[in-house]
Amino acid sequence: MSFVLQLNRKSCVLNCYFREVTTARRSATKKSSAAKKRARATEMSDSHKRALANGRTEGRTIREYLDIVEATKPRRGRRRTPESITRRLDKIANEITIADSLTKVRLVQERLSLTMELKAMKSKVEVSKAEAKFVKVAKSFSKRNDISWHAWIEFGVSPVVLKKAGITPE
Numbered sequence: 001m002s003f004v005l006q007l008n009r010k011s012c013v014l015n016c017y018f019r020e021v022t023t024a025r026r027s028a029t030k031k032s033s034a035a036k037k038r039a040r041a042t043e044m045s046d047s048h049k050r051a052l053a054n055g056r057t058e059g060r061t062i063r064e065y066l067d068i069v070e071a072t073k074p075r076r077g078r079r080r081t082p083e084s085i086t087r088r089l090d091k092i093a094n095e096i097t098i099a100d101s102l103t104k105v106r107l108v109q110e111r112l113s114l115t116m117e118l119k120a121m122k123s124k125v126e127v128s129k130a131e132a133k134f135v136k137v138a139k140s141f142s143k144r145n146d147i148s149w150h151a152w153i154e155f156g157v158s159p160v161v162l163k164k165a166g167i168t169p170e
Contacts (some may be wrong), residue, residue, distance in 0.1 A: 055144070058137040065134035068127055069156045071120070085118045131161060138165035 089111060096107045138161075141147070149169040152162055162168075 058141045061130075061133045061137050062141055065130045066155065066157075068130050072127070073156050080117070082118060082121055085114050085121075089114055089118075135161065135165045138162070139167055142167055 092107050092111045092114075096104055096111075099107060138152075142152070149162060149167050152167065153159060
């Protein structure tokens with residue numbers, strides 16, 4: 001029994017020693033990694049910072065235009081226009097007054113969906129602004145990211161827009 005008690009005391013001492021050593025190692029590691037982070041932060045030159053900021057701006061511009069292209073891709077069926085949506089909203093307003101309760105719920109949902117779709121539609125001015133921004137940065141973005149003319153075309157970007165941007169098939 002005394003042998004077990006002594007063994008437990010020794011293991012407790014060893015455990016305490018082990019905890020102190022590992023804690024000391026962890027704090028030393030934390031200090032050195034914090035020092036490394038500070039050293040890395042000062043290593044970046046102003047030109048590198050400008051290049052990173054330029055890349056982020058170009059990426060944002062490209063993404064905005066590609067989102068518009070994707071949203072306006074032709075789909076099956078008749079294409080909806082803002083005028084056709086507003087006409088349907090007017091019809092719903094008339095039908096909802098005389099509809100039974102189940103039809104009313106369906107009409108209310110259709111009205112909400114059409115309203116959201118109408119808000120999501122981009123005007124021609126917004127599309128042309130995004131296209132103009134795209135044209136300015138597309139060539140440098142393509143070169144830097146190795147994106148070919150064919151990739152842009154397959155995504156849905158118009159060949160006319162790519163020609164304005166100076167991107168040609170190789």
